[in-house]
Amino acid sequence: MYQRETTIRNESGLHARPASEFVQCAGQFQSEIYISQVGSQTQANAKSIIMLLTLALSKGTAVRIAASGPDEREAVDQLVALIDSGFSE
Amino acid sequence: MKRYRGIGASQGIAVGPVHLYCPGKVETGRIFVGQTAKGQLARYEEIKAAAREELTRLQAQCAQSAPEQANIFAAHCDLLADVVMGQEITQLVHSGQAMLDQAIEQIYNKYAAMMDSVGDPMFQERARDIEDVRDRLLRLCAGQTDGGMGLEGPCILAARDLLPSDTAALDRDKILAIVTEVGGQTSHSAIIARSYGIPALLGVGPFLSELHEGQTVAVDACEGELLADGQEEQWAQYRQRAQAFALRAEQTAAYLERPAITQDGVRVSVTLNIADPRDEELALAPYVDGVGLFRTEFLFLGRAELPDEEEQTGVYRKVLSAFGDKPVILRTLDIGGDKQADCLKLPKEDNPFLGKRALRLCFDRPDVFRTQLRAALRASTAGNLWLMLPMVGSMDDIRRAKTFLRQVQEELDGEGTPYSHDVKLGIMVEIPSIALLAEQAAEEVDFASIGSNDLCQYLMAADRLNGEVSAYYQSMNPALFRLIGMVVDAFSRRGKPVSLCGELGGDPQAAVVLAGLGLRKLSMGGDAVPRIKERLCGIRMDQAQAAARQVCRLDTASAVEAYLRHTFSPNGQ
Incomplete structure (x- = not known):
C-alpha cells in the first residue's frame, strides 16, 4: 500500500465538478483507492461519487489518499496532484 | 367548468392544450x-x-x-x-x-x-x-426508449411530478405552464419554473386521470387554480387575463431600474437579502441601495469543518466589492433554530428557536465568533460594511458583543492588519424584549434592522415552521405593526438608521404600512424589488401614514388585510 496526505485548497471543496473530476481520475487506475479525512476512521472508495460526497470534504480539510494494487503509486500521486492543482477554480 | 386548487409556485396565467406527461x-x-x-x-x-x-x-x-x-x-x-x-x-x-x-x-x-x-x-x-x-x-x-416529453406545439405540461432531468431538458418555448400533482414552493419544478418565468401550479393532488390529452385547460397560478371543461367564452376570458398579466408583469419589471420615490417625493431605500451570493443577485447591485441582510450561515452548513478566516474574508470581500460604496449589512452567524450545522456539532434542543442560537452560540464559541469578526473586518476595506448582531435580547448582549469586537479590533491593530474604521455596528430586532427597549438600544448601537419573521414568531408565540399553528403566525396582526412603529420611532428620533429585512418587506401591501410607520429602508429578495418599487412609486407618503395610523387602530390581522386590500389594491382588482 502507498499513501499520501494533502490539503484541499479549492473554494468549493470536493463537491460538484471537482468531485466528479476526482472520481473520474481515480477510475482510470486498477488499484483499490480510498480517501479519508486525516484523523478520521471513515474512509470512502475514491472511485465512488456517492461515497465521496458523503465525506463532505471542504476547503482546508487535510485528507489522506491510500491505494493498493499494481499502479498504487501512480494513482495516489496523480490524485494528490489533482487536489493540489485546485481543480482550476 | 371544473376547478382544481393548487399552490401557485410561479405566477402567471395560461390557456392551451394540455399535454399529459406520464412516464410509466x-x-x-x-x-x-x-x-x-x-x-x-x-x-x-x-x-x-x-x-x-x-x-x-x-x-x-x-x-x-x-x-x-x-x-x-x-x-x-x-x-x-x-x-x-x-x-x-x-x-x-x-x-x-x-x-x-x-x-x-x-x-x-x-x-x-x-x-x-x-x-x-x-x-x-x-x-x-x-x-x-x-x-x-x-x-x-423494461425495454422502453426515452420518448422525451413528446411536446409538439405550445402546451400546458401536466405531470405527477417532474424529475430534475425532465426540467433540465424542458423546451421552455413550448411550455405555456406547468401543473403537477405533488410539490410545493420549494420543489425543483417550482425553482425552474420561476427562473424560466413559466407559470406553475403545483401540489394539485390527483387530477391526471380526469383529463385527456390535448383538451383545453387554463392555469391561473395567481389564484392557484387549474380549470378544465370550460366553454369557449370562458377560455377567451382567461386568454385576456393572461395577456393582461403579461403586460402588468412587463410594467412591473420596468420598475427594477428606477429608485423608489413616492409621488410626493419621499425616497425609500430598497435593498437586497442575500445568502450564498449568486451572480444574478450581485448583478442587481446597480438597481438597489445595498444589501440589507447578508446571511452568512451558508458558509457553515453542510460541511464537517468550520470555514477558516481566509475563506470567510474572501467571500465577504466579493460581496462588499460588488456593492461598492453602498452599505452591506452583514449578519453574524445565525445558526440554531431551524438551521443546524454539522461543523459546530450542536446538541439537539427541545425548543431550538428559544435555545442556544445565533449570538448566544457565538458567545459560547468565542473561536467561531472571533474568526468571523476578524474576517468581516479584514474584508471591510473592500466596501461599506455594516455589522449586524442577530438574536439580541438584552443590553447585556449588545455590550458583550461590543467587547468582542473591540478585542478583535485591538488584535488587528496590534498586527498592523488593515480594516475600515467606519464599520457600523447594529442589531437585528427580532426578540420583543429588545424591541421594547429600543430607546436604550438606539443609544448603544449605530443602526437596527427589524427581522419581521422572527419578531412575529416570538411576539405571537407561533412557530413559523409548524403548519399546525400557521393561522396563529399573523404577520399582519396590528400588534406587530405597533411594535415595529415603536422601534422605528426610537431609532429615528436619535438619527440612527432603521430598516426591515423580513418577508413583510417584500409584500406590497405591508410595504405601504411600513413606509407609513417611518421606515425608509426595506430589504427583500431580488424578485420582490420591482413590485415593491412600483408600489412605493404609486403612493403618497401622507396616504401611507394614514394607512399606518388606521392599521394600528384595527384589532385583528384579518381586519388589517381587508382594509389594505380595499384601500391599495392595484387596478381595483
Missing part, C-alpha cells in the same frame, strides 16, 4: 423471470451504456440553451458509473438474492435514503438525482 412506473420483479444471473449482468452493462448514451445526448442538447442545466446530466453520468452501487447491484444479482431490476431499485433507494437522512438540502438534491437515474435504468430494463 416500471413494476419490478417480472422482467427478468427465468433469466440467468450471467445473462442479467450482461444486460446490466448494455442498459448502463444505453443510459449513458441518453444522458450524453441530453447534455449536448442543453449545452447551448441552458448550460447550468447541462451539469445535471453530467452528474447523472457519474452516478451511473458509481462503483459502489454497481458492485452492490452485481453482488445481489450474482448471488441470486434479487433480479436485476429489483437490485437496481433496492440499491438506488438505499443510497437515496442515506442522502435524505443527512437533512441537508444539498444532499436531498443528490437523493432526487439518484432516484432520477434509478428510473432511467428501470425504464431501460
